[in-house]
Amino acid sequence: xxxxxxxxxxxxxxxDMGHGIAASFLLGGYTVILRDIKQEFVDRGVNGxxxxxxxxxxxxxxxxxxxxxxxxxxxxxxDLQEAVKDADFIxxxxxxxxxxxxxxxxxxxxxxxxxxxxxxxxxxxxITDIAAATGRPDKxxxxxFFNPAVLMKLVEVIKGAESSDESIQIGYDLAAxxxxxxxxxxxxxxxxxxxxxxxxxxxxxNKVLEAGSPTPEEFDAAFKAMMPMGPFELIDxxxxxxxxHGLEYFAEVMSADYTPCDAMRALIDAGNLGKKTGRGFxxxxxxxxxxxxxKATSEYDLNHMVALQVNEACKVLDEGVCDDPAxxxxxxxxxxxxxxxxxxxxxxxxxxxxxEKLEDLYQKFRLEIFKPVxxxxxxxxxx
Numbered sequence: 516x517x518x519x520x521x522x523x524x525x526x527x528x529x530x531d532m533g534h535g536i537a538a539s540f541l542l543g544g545y546t547v548i549l550r551d552i553k554q555e556f557v558d559r560g561v562n563g564x565x566x567x568x569x570x571x572x573x574x575x576x577x578x579x580x581x582x583x584x585x586x587x588x589x590x591x592x593x594d595l596q597e598a599v600k601d602a603d604f605i606x607x608x609x610x611x612x613x614x615x616x617x618x619x620x621x622x623x624x625x626x627x628x629x630x631x632x633x634x635x636x637x638x639x640x641x642i643t644d645i646a647a648a649t650g651r652p653d654k655x656x657x658x659x660f661f662n663p664a665v666l667m668k669l670v671e672v673i674k675g676a677e678s679s680d681e682s683i684q685i686g687y688d689l690a691a692x693x694x695x696x697x698x699x700x701x702x703x704x705x706x707x708x709x710x711x712x713x714x715x716x717x718x719x720x721n722k723v724l725e726a727g728s729p730t731p732e733e734f735d736a737a738f739k740a741m742m743p744m745g746p747f748e749l750i751d752x753x754x755x756x757x758x759x760h761g762l763e764y765f766a767e768v769m770s771a772d773y774t775p776c777d778a779m780r781a782l783i784d785a786g787n788l789g790k791k792t793g794r795g796f797x798x799x800x801x802x803x804x805x806x807x808x809x810k811a812t813s814e815y816d817l818n819h820m821v822a823l824q825v826n827e828a829c830k831v832l833d834e835g836v837c838d839d840p841a842x843x844x845x846x847x848x849x850x851x852x853x854x855x856x857x858x859x860x861x862x863x864x865x866x867x868x869x870x871e872k873l874e875d876l877y878q879k880f881r882l883e884i885f886k887p888v889x890x891x892x893x894x895x896x897x898x
Contacts, residue, residue, distance in 0.1 A: 516603065516630045516681070518688035522546060525602035525627075527595070527619060529560025532636055533608040535664030538567045541585040542577070542665075543693030548590045550598035557591045564589060566663045599627040603691060606658055608636040616640065617648035624649035632682045633656035638710055639764055642675035642703045647769045653675035656701065659707060661850050669849035671707045673700040698846040704836045705768045708843060709829060709850035712857065714765050715823040715884055718773050720746055721762060722880045729795040729812035736811035738820075742747035743852065745806060746820070747796045751789035755782050755796075772882040819861050823873040828857040829890035840898045858898045866894025 522545070526537040529551040537547045541564065547806055551557045551565070565586065572582040592598045599605055605627055616635060622634055633655045635645050646655035657673025670690040674683050685698060690697035694811050700707045706714055723734055735745025750758045765773035781794060782788070789795030797804035802806065837843050844856020861869055870887050877885040890896065 516632070516685065518685050518692070520630075521685065521689060521764050522604040523548065523602050523604075525550065525599045525605040525624065526608065527598065527605060528636075528804075529557050529563075529591075530608065531563070532660060532662060532664055533606075534560035534563035535567070535662065536606055536636065536660050537589070537612075538564045538585075538665040538695050539660075539695070540689075541568070541588055542571070544588075545693075546588045546590065548592055548598045548602060549658075550595060552593070554593055554738040557593060561589065561591050565876075595622060596626040598768070599623050599631070602627060602631055603687065604632050604634065605637055605795035606634045611640065613635060613640055613644060616645050620645055620655070621648040622844045624651060632656065632685055634686055635658055639706055639761075642673050642678065646675045646677060654682050656682050657703070657707065658686055658690075659709075660695075661709070667695040667850070669709065669846055670695045670697045670698050671709065671846065672697050673703060673707055675703050680758040696845065698837065698849075700837055701765075702834065702836045704831075704834060705765065707835050708831055708846045710761070711836070712824050712827045712843070712847060713851075714761065714769075715827050716774065716820055717750075717758060717762055718747065718765075718882065718884060719819070719823060719876065719880075720750065721773075721776050721779060723815075724778045727778075729814060730810075732806055733810045733812040734815060735806050736808045737813070737815060738817065739806055739808055739811075741817055742806070748804065748806065751795040751797055751799065751804075754791055755779065755787050756788045759783055770884050772884045800876060812889060818864060818872045819876060821864060822869040823858065823876070823885070824857040825861045825869055826873055826885075826887055826891045829888050829896065832896070833888065833890055840896050844898050856898070858896050861894070862897060866891065 524540045524545045525548045526533050527550050529549050537549050538547045540547050549560050568582050568585050571577045605623055607619055609615055638659055642657040646652035647897055655675055656678050661667035661669050672683055672686045687697045717797040731747035735747050738745050760776045762773045762775045786792055787794045790799045793800045832836055844858050847856040873887045
């Protein structure tokens with residue numbers, strides 16, 4: 516099968532990610548089947564798509580005729596067999612539970628046409644493990660969109676151990692056709708590129724919280740001038756429970772250095788998960804918290820965060836997860852709000868200063884993940 520043969524997309528899972536991905540493909544001109552296990556979930560997903568497309572129309576990003584055309588190509592459905600029976604490209608976005616994903620893929624494999632490519636929107640899980648539940652591991656790929664999927668540009672196209680080059684190319688081309696920025700992840704590795712490179716920052720925040728000093732507000736105040744949200748404020752916004760799950764996953768598959776601290780678990784046990792519960796590191800009950808910039812700590816600065824990203828980016832490069840520094844920078848700039856990727860920043864700031872910052876963190880916390888790797892110490896990577 517070639518990319519131009521793909522006419523019908525089946526979206527399995529109609530939650531926030533599922534309906535956002537579905538809207539992206541509708542805007543790209545494809546027929547999309549939106550499937551979930553209950554009619555109420557499907558209806559909610561359809562309403563999410565209508566809301567997204569309505570905003571595009573109201574902001575004059577699409578014409579009223581294009582809006583109506585998109586909705587005419589949306590087919591809501593509960594029956595899985597019916598949803599995938601003549602789909603060319605099938606994307607799964609069910610909850611991040613490996614056994615659930617494997618069972619969904621086994622079922623899709625039974626009913627989907629032999630030519631269909633099966634793609635998982637997992638943010639962390641092994642594509643190789645998911646593919647093993649099917650009889651077509653060569654046609655299974657990772658397809659990691661970022662939230663909100665209809666707006667965010669990055670799509671990580673991940674090669675499992677047996678994914679064929681053809682399947683990867685189809686996934687890459689489709690993402691580009693619907694206006695996304697695809698980056699090929701050549702080795703199935705935890706966190707792929709974007710989440711992997713950001714996770715050591717999560718480990719630092721975890722250790723700062725454990726130390727009890729500086730406080731989240733003192734820490735965030737040092738960064739507020741340079742970013743829309745302070746690092747702890749952002750965790751509150753996303754959800755402390757989600758940040759904790761990320762750390763737990765990396766502690767399990769990468770290093771015990773990522774183990775969440777008792778202070779983080781205590782917040783979760785108390786039901787203080789951040790914005791969604793009204794309280795986390797901050798009080799959100801009156802809206803977005805006010806951070807007192809006069810409290811800024813002088814113990815940490817932006818170069819500590821950059822150093823952690825660059826060091827992890829060097830590991831991603833060394834391990835062959837992604838073998839092009841420019842592609843790594845492309846992923847990092849399109850997956851988040853930063854205008855520059857880690858290697859461009861390292862080139863601008865200078866590797867010696869960043870190595871110094873890493874060594875400072877290593878001396879403080881004695882975490883192996885904070886140790887500068889040889890590629891970082893050599894400081895030769897240019898973009």
